[in-house]
Amino acid sequence: MVVIGLHLLTPVAPNVCRWTRINYCPIIRTGFRLPSYMLYYALKIAVRWSTTTQQKFMRNSLEVDNEILRTVASRIKQGVALTEDQEKLNRETREFLRTEDNNGWSSLRTNDTDVKMEVKYAKEGRNR
16 A cells, blocks of 8 residues: 655745645555555554654744744845836825925825824935
8 A cells, every 4th residue: 555645845934844744545546445444554654754754853933933033024124126017106106195305204195184294214225
C-alpha cells in the first residue's frame, strides 16, 4: 500500500514557513477495498511521521511571532509602489483637498466646520 504525501511550504519570514501536508492513498481509487484497520494503520504512520517532523523543526512561538512581526513591519516600511492610475487618483485627491500651503503645512477641507485638518509631508531619507 502506498501513501503519497504532498508537501506545501509557504515562506512567511526569513526563518519561518508554513508547512501543509496532504496525504493521498491511490489504492482506494482502483476499486480494491482495503480493510479499515489497514487504512487506519497507514494513516497512523503518516500522521506520526508528520508530527515527528513538525516537532523536529518546531521553534519557540515567541521567537517566531517576533520574527514575523519584524518581517511585516519591514514590508510596511518599504511600502508598495503605486500603479499609474493609483498615482493619478492620489494626486487629484491631494489637489482637490489642499487649500493653502503655510510653512510646509497644508490645510485640508472637511465637511465639519468645527474640525481643522492639516498635514505636513515628510521627504524620504529624512529622520522623522
